[in-house]
Structures are given as structure tokens and as C-alpha cells.
Amino acid sequence: MKVLTRAVLRGATALVGVVALCGMFGPPAQAATAPPHFADGFGLTVVSQPRWADDKKRTFTFTVRSDQVPAYSVLPGQVSGEHTIMVTLPSGYDGAAATRYPVHYTLHGAPEYPEAPRNKVITERSTEGVPLITVTPNGGGRGWYSNWVNPGELGRQNWETFHLDQLIPLVDANLRTIPAKEGRAISGHSMGGFGAFHYAEHRPELFRYVGSFSGDLDLLNPEIRAAVVGSEVLSQNGTPTVAVDAVFGPPVWPLDGVWNEQSPAQHVGSLRGMGVAMYTGDGGDLTVDPILAVAENRVRQTALVTAANLTAEGIPHRFVDYGDGSSWAEGCTGKHSQQACLQADMDDFVKLITK
Template sequence: MRKLLIIGIVFLFGNTVLSFASTVDTLQIPSTAMGKTYKAAVVLPNSYAKGKAVYPVLYLLHGAYGHFADWLSNTPNKNTVKDLADQYNIIIVMPEGETFSFYLDSPVNKSSQFETYITSEVIQKIDKTYRTVNDKKGRVIAGLSMGGHGALSLSAKHPELFCAAGSMSGAVDMGIMLEREPNDQVIKLMQPIFGDQSCKPDLYVQNAVMGMVDKIKANKLALIIDCGVDDFLIESNRELHRRLVYGKVSHDYIERPGAHTWEYWENALPYQVLFFSKVLKSNGVLIN
């Protein structure tokens, strides 16, 4: 009898904890631009169901070879993103970016229009579906590797949508792929974006975050950039940092031990969300 009572208490306690935990929605988001529908993972903080408040949103982008659920399934601690949503009372949206889109609009391929998808279709769907701060003052964006490029690039091109952006191990110089991997493999991967011109290094330079310093400076968005000292992308991140410093662009830049790994990104994400929380609080949209 006593054992049954203990089991019952544990069961009730467990249900109580679960009822106040963050929830994860898988949302179907159609793309008129690409003529297809993609999934996005949406983490709602535990406080969302308790009231009618509107919430700031973090758009969290995945890296190359990945998909929308990566941030929920690949971190060593599978609750990392959910815990951060609860801790800061923020909605975290993880949209699809395909394996090698770089979150660009392809000039040659109508089925690869991920800049338009994220900035127009995904944000619009999220704002219509959830109680969000439907304004740039409550919207931030971050990502890892290819997603780091995407976060910095999309925020640079669309400052009307975001108040802050962050990059973790960002592929800020797309041309580095030509040095790291066989050219024929890179060309094959980038053909959905650049088509037959994928062999031309100039295209990588033209579309890299590295060349957007003037645009970033003009936008005056809050920026945080970090990279592990053992990451193969460390030198390009250092170069971007140097250019931002030379251009007198305010930003946080962090190097810490680590490589291009999920262990590193799991450690990096809380620092980025803390940075964003300060920006959102100063904008008066963070829920206490």
C-alpha cells in the first residue's frame, strides 16, 4: 500500500512538472515562393498557456547538412532549447533551411528561395499563429555555421525585421569551402543556389557576410558573434571581427575552447540568448 502511494505521488508530481514545462509544436509552413511546404519546430515557454501576453521570438537557424529539428535532437542535453525558452519567456522558432541553402534566394532556382521564405513567409505565419511581439523590437535571429551566415545576412538585408542577430561558428566567408573541400563537391552542393555559375569564386565573395560590414554598420543592430578556437572557421570569424572593429561597428565577439561541434553550440547558445534578453528587456518586450 505504501509503495502504491509513493508511486502515485511520483506520478502526480511528474504530471505537474510536465504540465508546466515548455511545449514543442511542429508547424507546417507553406512557401508560395518555392511552391512547397516545410516544417518548423516552435518551442513555447511554460508561461505561454497561462495568460494572454505577447512574446518575443528568437529565430534559431540550423547549419549545413541539417534540418529544422537539429537544435532539439542534436544537442547533448536535449532540453537545452526548451529550458532557455522557459528561462527567458521567449518563443524559439527553428525553421527549415534545407541542407545547403545558405538562407539565400537563388537567382536561378525558384525552388531555393530561403531568404524570402524566412523573412516573409515564416515570420508572417508565426505572427499569425502565436501571440508574438509583431515588431522588430521583439524579434531576434541566430544560427550555427550556415545558420550563422543566415542570421547575420538576413538581419543585414532586413533590419526592419530584427533588433539583434547572433552567429555561432558562422560560415561568414562562403569561399572557405573552396579551400576546405574538393571543388567538384562544393560546386555540386551549391548548384541549387548558383546553378552553372557555382564554380566562380566571385559569387561566394558577393554573397558572404564578410562583405556586408557597411550594411551592418548602417543598420546598427545588436550583434553577438562567437567561434571556438579549434574550429576550422575561426580565422574567417576573426577577420570579420577585425573588419567590424575597423569599421567601428558595435558588437560582442567571443572566442572560447571548442570546435565545430554540438558540444560547443550547446554551450554557446545560452550566452547568445542572455545577450538577446538584455536587448529585448531594453526594448520593453521581455516578460518577467
């Protein structure tokens, strides 16, 4: 599958030559020594301009404020209302050149920071030599990539609106992107896997590919409901904590309509025509690191339900069920949130979207 070889850019009257995800990439230009500058817009205020993460000058972070999530439950070191965004550029990216690049939005899990060192490592390794921009937005320790039903004292928690209606156009306005469905992919791990499918199902006009890495895809599953409720009330997912009905409303019948409506596994029909991929292990030896082993074993069930529904809808998809991980990647033992497993997931997904 190819994202595109040429794209009609919005507002343009002629076809613009672009870098295709299929690898049609000429000699790289010299990368700029300074990271790109971002201007305010689309309801976002840039409070910290991009800064390189290291001397390789491929990855930078910048910080924005959003009127859609003006405050949120923070992890240690975070400032409520300030959202760090991590961006990895392709080697040779030149903001002054005519070349445009596809963008891969990848969503972190909970509780995690978008700029966590392992996220940077996984992204940079998977995109080495690949003409692809990768954007990792802040999803909070319990944002669940959704517009919350009952945010309470935190105020508006419209994470979906923040990411889809504000961040995507901000990135397109400030980087050399292909600003169209054909030039976008989205993926995520755990809570982020839910978010990737949730966003792709709600806004299929935005994305060409979607991927889940051990994602929480079935909100009808009582174990996943328990995990969401746990994330709302545990301080490890951010402070202050919130009520159990904050994100999706009450989790019990007959008041659980939002849970049912927002469950990706049961609403796969809108993914038709999109490249779809899911990756999961089975936990391996459940007596070793049992919490993460059981967590992976249970999210696997949500992937099985999603795969069955995709098949029933006649929607082609790639489903990598790698069991104990022994045949998937060195160091992967099939547990939840293992870096070796996630690296292999990301490597495979990037190859899929760049064929």
C-alpha cells in the first residue's frame, strides 16, 4: 500500500511534487541548524518554541496551551495547561525546501509523557532514513483521547478536539507536511491504541492508516472498563484525580451509553478503505512480571474482538498476534508496554505505511 506519490494540496491549483511514503526520495538537503519556528493559531498558543532534544537534531519538543484542555491532571514535572509535543523530522528536513512529507501521529499510553526517552528512541529507530514526520502529542496521564462527559472542576477536557481540530492544522501550517488524508497515519500504544482507532473512526477523512499497539479497543469489556476507572481514581495517572464518570460517564448499565458509543471495537465500519493494523502479545509466562503479563493477555482479547468485527465487515487488516514474543523481537516476551515489543510494532507499522 502507498500513501501517495503525488498529492493535490488544499488550495492549490496544480499538483505539487511530494515525497511519497513509498520511498521516492532524492538526495537529502542539508538539515537546518535551528529547529522550525511555530506560530500561534487554531486555538493554540505556543508558549515554548521548539528545542532540539539532542545533537542529532532530528527530534524537538515544543509546548502549547489549548483552549480545549486549559488545565489537566498532571504527572510529576508537568505544568497543568501546558502541553508538550514531540516531533521527529526526517533526516535532511529543510523547512525552506519545496519537499513535503507525510505525517505519522503516534499516541502514548497511560501514564506516560509524550517526550519519554523510550518514545524518542522507538520513533527515531523506526524512521531512520525514512521520509516521514512523526508527531507525539500530550495525551495526559488519563486523557483517553476523548472529549470528556463530566470533567468537573478541571474544566473542559476536549482532548479529541485539541488534537484533531487544533494540533493537526497547527502542524500543517508550520511544517512541510502533506496536509491531506493521503499524507497522514495514526497509531498508539495501550490508551493510545484506543485513541488512534477512536480518532480514525470519528474522523476517517483525516487518516490513511491506523495502528494499535496493544490497544484498549473494547470498552464493552468489563476489564477494560475497570482499567479506565482505575486510571481516573489513581494518583499515579496524574493529580488531581477525577470521578469515575469523568471521561465516559457512569460505567454501568443502563447509564453506560457513551462507553458503548465510543468503543472502537464495535464501530469499525468507518475504517473501510483505510490501512488497518493491530499488534498484541499474549503475556507469555504469566508468572513472570504478572501485572504486565496479565494486562497484555487481557488487551489481546479486545484485539480479537476488533479483528472479528473487521472481518465481519469485510475490511482488510493486518493483525500481528505475536504470543510470547519469541518470534517477534529479541527481548520481547509478550508483556504489556515492553520496549522491545513496541519497537518491533512500530518498525512493522512504519514499513507498512511506507511501502
